[in-house]
Amino acid sequence: MTDPQTDGERLALAQPGDEHSLAEWEAAAAAVLRKTRRLGEDDADAAVWDQLTRSTLDGIAVTPLGVPGGDATAVRPTREGAWDIRSLVADPETKLANEAALVDLDGGVTSLWLAADESTDVAGVLAGVLLDLAPVVLDAPTATAAVADAFLALPGAKHPDSNLGIDPLGALLRASTSTPSGERSLDEAVDELATYARKAWQADVRAIVVDATAAHDLGASDAQELGWAVAAGTAYLRWLTGPGGFSVDETAALIEFRLAATDEQFPTIAKFRALRTLWASVLTHSGVSTSSTSGSSSTSGSSSTSGSTEARIHGVTSRPMLSKYDPYVNMLRGTVAAFAAGVGGADAVTVLPFDSTLGRPEAFGRRIARNVNHLLIDESHVAAVADPAGGAYAVERLTNDLALTAWSEFQALEAEWEGGHDFAPFKERVAAVAARREAEIAKRRRPITGLSEFPNLAEVLPEREADPLNDRVRRYGASFEALRDEPAGRPVFLATLGPVAHHTARATFAANLLAAGGVAVTVAGATTGPDDLVAAYDGEPVVMLAGTDAAYEEWGAAAAEALRQAGARHVVIAGKPVTYADGSAAMGVDALAFLTQIREELAK
Numbered sequence: 001m002t003d004p005q006t007d008g009e010r011l012a013l014a015q016p017g018d019e020h021s022l023a024e025w026e027a028a029a030a031a032v033l034r035k036t037r038r039l040g041e042d043d044a045d046a047a048v049w050d051q052l053t054r055s056t057l058d059g060i061a062v063t064p065l066g067v068p069g070g071d072a073t074a075v076r077p078t079r080e081g082a083w084d085i086r087s088l089v090a091d092p093e094t095k096l097a098n099e100a101a102l103v104d105l106d107g108g109v110t111s112l113w114l115a116a117d118e119s120t121d122v123a124g125v126l127a128g129v130l131l132d133l134a135p136v137v138l139d140a141p142t143a144t145a146a147v148a149d150a151f152l153a154l155p156g157a158k159h160p161d162s163n164l165g166i167d168p169l170g171a172l173l174r175a176s177t178s179t180p181s182g183e184r185s186l187d188e189a190v191d192e193l194a195t196y197a198r199k200a201w202q203a204d205v206r207a208i209v210v211d212a213t214a215a216h217d218l219g220a221s222d223a224q225e226l227g228w229a230v231a232a233g234t235a236y237l238r239w240l241t242g243p244g245g246f247s248v249d250e251t252a253a254l255i256e257f258r259l260a261a262t263d264e265q266f267p268t269i270a271k272f273r274a275l276r277t278l279w280a281s282v283l284t285h286s287g288v289s290t291s292s293t294s295g296s297s298s299t300s301g302s303s304s305t306s307g308s309t310e311a312r313i314h315g316v317t318s319r320p321m322l323s324k325y326d327p328y329v330n331m332l333r334g335t336v337a338a339f340a341a342g343v344g345g346a347d348a349v350t351v352l353p354f355d356s357t358l359g360r361p362e363a364f365g366r367r368i369a370r371n372v373n374h375l376l377i378d379e380s381h382v383a384a385v386a387d388p389a390g391g392a393y394a395v396e397r398l399t400n401d402l403a404l405t406a407w408s409e410f411q412a413l414e415a416e417w418e419g420g421h422d423f424a425p426f427k428e429r430v431a432a433v434a435a436r437r438e439a440e441i442a443k444r445r446r447p448i449t450g451l452s453e454f455p456n457l458a459e460v461l462p463e464r465e466a467d468p469l470n471d472r473v474r475r476y477g478a479s480f481e482a483l484r485d486e487p488a489g490r491p492v493f494l495a496t497l498g499p500v501a502h503h504t505a506r507a508t509f510a511a512n513l514l515a516a517g518g519v520a521v522t523v524a525g526a527t528t529g530p531d532d533l534v535a536a537y538d539g540e541p542v543v544m545l546a547g548t549d550a551a552y553e554e555w556g557a558a559a560a561e562a563l564r565q566a567g568a569r570h571v572v573i574a575g576k577p578v579t580y581a582d583g584s585a586a587m588g589v590d591a592l593a594f595l596t597q598i599r600e601e602l603a604k
């Protein structure tokens with residue numbers, strides 16, 4: 001193979017003659033959209049921006065092309081090399097939890113996230129774990145002190161990336177009430193936080209996890225999740241630099257953040273990058289030094305450090321985005337989410353097993369979950385570059401816009417928490433976002449593969465033991481899952497008009513739509529007129545016509561009338577509304593409303 005440099009040749013990705021203007025890109029994109037009829041012949045080429053730009057739930061525009069301009073800036077990740085692969089250990093059975101932890105560690109996991117409560121045998125779960133090599137992050141909102149004490153009593157539990165996982169605000173947000181039970185409980189939380197912050201400092205571990213997934217699991221948008229993270233982190237800075245007696249630098253070094261990573265790749269990348277920018281701004285305004293915390297603490301007597309004041313971020317694949325039906329698709333969602341978290345600069349990444357939605361995951365699901373990280377790090381080399389998205393105009397702008405929106409949410413929380421911590425306004429804002437997301441999912445503008453789109457009614461779900469962690473979230477596809485949980489007792493007769501080649505498109509649309517609601521179909525097949533439909537008709541009370549616009553115009557009304565004469569009680573059409581049908585379904589239909597009505601008709 002010749003060396004192009006030796007031969008005097010030049011290799012380049014682009015030459016000066018390859019440069020094109022923005023107007024040329026608009027013209028090329030517009031030509032494609034006109035072919036698909038998304039643009040008219042008289043529409044300006046610049047209209048492609050409106051057609052191809054989508055908005056997030058925060059109202060932030062995600063453009064099809066990044067261009068220079070604006071003041072987009074971001075704090076770069078400080079992670080060097082591979083991120084920490086962290087597995088969640090949550091089985092209530094001590095032996096099973098210990099086995100899962102040891103198998104995960106043998107399989108390449110580098111830290112553990114331990115979900116615990118009052119009944120957890122911490123020593124038993126962590127038996128055999130080399131705590132000086134493998135960090136452990138605790139998550140025990142109902143038994144914070146007991147679990148922390150049990151962990152700190154273990155020999156060698158001094159890894160600087162271990163964390164006692166204290167997060168009283170997150171625990172209160174997850175509670176069913178909209179406001180804390182009173183200032184006394186909050187005062188007790190402050191005292192407990194200060195006590196265990198000192199113990200953590202002395203043990204050379206971190207003390208606090210600002211778990212913003214508490215907001216995410218309620219349905220929060222990206223900006224709301226970030227706003228909560230920064231507000232909670234700031235509250236802990238105040239708590240510990242006041243009654244706690246710590247400096248701001250020392251407190252910042254005790255904190256780790258946890259964010260949800262979804263399969264919306266670019267918004268997730270921007271969210272992780274934006275948190276670094278937001279937290280750096282808080283620390284700058286708080287007077288934190290730019291160097292890592294070091295030396296001794298006058299309050300704790302420690303002669304070591306609990307780590308850097310830079311934001312340390314743990315990314316966990318979103319639990320709400322996972323689906324119970326067709327759960328194997330969750331492997332793909334988890335891969336995209338983990339990729340986005342890694343590219344966004346996460347210091348640690350947890351991929352939830354694909355079967356988490358069914359209950360406690362089994363060994364196969366856990367193995368696939370940890371191997372997703374290995375694939376991204378070792379085979380795809382995603383971690384070889386500190387900030388792969390840095391410099392990309394689209395990502396930089398999205399990061400900046402998201403950070404600005406999140407800062408506004410942070411300011412709102414600061415105002416609402418002045419003199420107390422009233423969560424009601426925040427929960428109302430989150431509920432409004434959740435309702436908008438639900439409406440988009442209902443209309444399948446946010447499709448969920450295997451659930452709202454391309455469902456498999458014949459699938460048999462793997463059986464798992466119940467997992468209480470699933471009770472803390474409402475999955476995005478919960479409404480469709482509820483329909484699938486109780487399939488309709490009888491099918492819909494799919495009255496296909498014309499030959500197969502003509503009716504296939506709408507028949508497939510109709511069958512998939514009905515299957516998303518747990519409704520099966522019987523299909524007429526190729527037909528030439530109403531008589532063929534009547535001959536194939538099986539007596540079901542609900543009928544759905546599926547054919548071309550030309551067939552509808554030619555003999556749709558006659559077909560509907562003939563089927564009614566044969567016994568059909570409710571006739572709908574796949575396509576635009578017509579006078580001879582009782583309902584219709586086309587692209588953009590409120591699928592949940594339509595399916596609910598169909599099921600009601602079938603139940604009569």
